[in-house]
Amino acid sequence: MQPTNDPVKEAPAVKRKLHPSVDLQFDRTWLHNLQDRVDRNGPWDDWTMYQLAVEAEQSKLIGSFDDLQCLRSLPSFEPMTHQISTARKVLHEMSGRAILADEVGLGKTIEAGLVLKEYMVRGLVRKALILVPASLVLQWVRELNGKFGISAVAQKKEHSWANDVVVASMDTAKRDPHRDRLLAQDYDMLIIDEAHKLKNKKTTNYQFVNQLRKKYCLLLTATPVQNDLDELYNLITLLKPGQLGGQNEFAANFVVDKRMPKNEEQLHEALSSVMIRNRRSDGDIHFTKRIVKNIPLNLSTEEQALYDAVTKFVRERAGESDGDWSSLLSLVTLQREVCSSRDAVFVTLVNMFKKTAEDSPLRAKIWELVEVIRSITSNTKAEKAMELVREMNDKVIIFTEYRATQEYLLNYFRANNMVAVPYRGGMNRGKKDWMMDLFRGRAQVLIATEAGGEGINLQFCSNMINFDLPWNPMRVEQRIGRVHRLGQTSDVRIYNLCTIGTIEEHIVSLLHEKINLFELVIGELDHILERFEKNESLEQRLARLMLETGGNGDLLRKQIDDLGNSLSRIRDEVEFEEDEMSAINSIMNAVGQTIEVRP
């Protein structure tokens, strides 16, 4: 294991004791090269270049151990005070191994970037590995390059690993063939985002990170403890084994019950040497109100006919099929799509038609459905949405699950002289930003199919219409989070369009009334779902219920009610535990400072 700045191994070097605790090492490569040139009488370099080289080195010289050199080479942004003080603390008091546990939105990425940059400027880090969830890889690469001028690359191919600073997803990194390659490498610095995924010792994630060879290491997480104190122990032991003693010692010294710590003062002391947690000052966590309104709608006769026809079609197919799930799921999708727009159903039907064998009797049936579509001339929901938009006379974002619906709405709004711009996942960065600019500027309406990913921060808009609802509650929460976030100054109005007598009615009631999704605290849904979705996601469970109950509306209603009840039970449990966690939280909150954030 060689420190970064050691000369090349073969290079002649002399080592002498300088002081009882330190050696002086002379690198003599230069002398050999010079002798070589003298012997061969050249080639000789340029005098100006020689002077420039000295000036360059002098300007880069690190004068003292403990200032922040990186601050003078960040022209494009200014870090906040607490971010700078966090970086200093990591560098000077924690020797570069720390858990950064700031609350969401205080800039853990910036803090990590500052530490990384500082070590790079000082020549203490050259090779760095940054492991993050797949969805954040590009965001990290962008931040490191744009804000810090660090040439970080996203791992795409095997040879990407050869770069000095690589950002990769944990899932990729721990898999073969990457795994062996990474384990064979010495990393000057390892950064792990969303590190609470390492709370369990037995997981492959944990073991993989444990095996990586690293000098400095930063673990980033907003929730170092989710359930019990062991998680905290595991995380810290990964970073610095022995910091909290052995497992038994820890249990004996600090734990009364899995959620009840003791010897708080010592625990706090032990924590504060490895963990920094900045929190928003309580007065400042000022979220505006959410006002949720369900808009029940009756389908027009033609639309209802389509819904019934599709339902019948789905029921027949479900009866015939011998449990081929993937095709059954697409059937359920059909039903959901009818509730959105005829265009959405149409696209799916056409695809289904193409996939069906030419001589299959199914083709005729699909075609019948298409014929039913033809008779539909208007979209009840779109009309209602238009009415709402006109009424509020304010910026509004409309979310839909389907591309086809999005296209339809764009056309519909255009035809009605309402300026609307699209937003979807497939757009490249530049186009997304452009659409945002347009929405901020002259368009009243943004029609989006994607809520995930950063970059869509819509604090300036306080109205949101769910044209249809995803079955995955996390996606609903993401949608809300785009609008209802720090910096939002008005109350947020959320409208759920909901067609009566369809599957949609059930879903809206489940999400709204049972999970109380629209009023949950951020992060809580995560805990509820984690507990609920042991084997099967909520989305899958719903689809299965749909198919199993066949056409029996009452049975379906009852089943979904049961589902809802068990969800609200879990919600109560989680809320209860949150209260129980207060002892742990107060200890963690003592590690660090409270930050006034002005949105």
Added chain:
Amino acid sequence: MNERQIQKFVQRYLDATGCHIVEKSPAHFHVKLSPKADRDLTNRPYYWSFVDRTGAEPETMSLLLVTDKQKYDNQTAAAAANAQQKDSSAGGGAAGAAAAGSGASGTANAAEAALGRSFGYIHGTLNTNIRVPREDLYFGSRRLNQLFESSRQGGSYLCLFQEPDKRSNHPLDSTAYSAWLGVNMKVEFACDMKREEFHSFGVSLATGQCIEQFHDRLLQYRMTPKLPPNVHTAKNAFTLTKAAAIAEQTLERKLRTYDYSWAAAASKRLNEELETINHYYQPLLESAEEENKPQIAEQFERRQEEIKWQYEPRVTASAINCGIFYLQGIG
């Protein structure tokens, strides 16, 4: 380095590498690179190996090097505004025309900004509508670091003669010169933190005399790569190796007088950390199942190595560049 120093540095670099400056202001250079600079700066090894193999006429790149971003942006914005004003007044239109003009350029700017954002983090290049890639050279920027690296590559080993003060009158007069080994060193004091120092030594090969701040002294002379007329060089009494050893000894004597409490503190941290993990792994090893022991032992060892790697105090001295310098007189 501030904007002015960077401007000066870039100017001298471009001159030294023989680049052609197309246009410049105190805030920028528009430059067509010389082959040498292009090789060092544009990161096109394939292109250059193609040129080298085929002997094709190289086509070097042009760059817009902005040394003072704010000033440059203000300049260009002012220029653009001027041009626009001219346009609208020339068109004879009233305020309406001007507004339409600014509206159009507004959208163009927005489109450009969007493009810039999407590519900005790669290069910041497509941001401008001229085809010359723009590079902002601020301290710490990648491009400036490349310039630094390139000057280090191109200014490593020298052999120079001091130009005589005045032409000697008599053609048979001869001035005595002696050879000096000059070396500029960077000393790094590192543990989990680090600081650095710059030292410049000159050792006379004739007498073995060693002087510090040698580089500053050289800067006072006019130097030339060619042996001046009417000069004779004194015999070298010291080899390069011997002279280098003298420089090293001088440095070492100096370093011995320093305060090493930082190193002692680092050693202390190192030992504490080693103790902590010892305290953790020893019981673990003792209580572990026989089959798991090697794995735990290996982990233990790895952590020990990591900690040494992280904390171990060390001082290293390496050369930035060096050379043989023939100076007037017998040193």
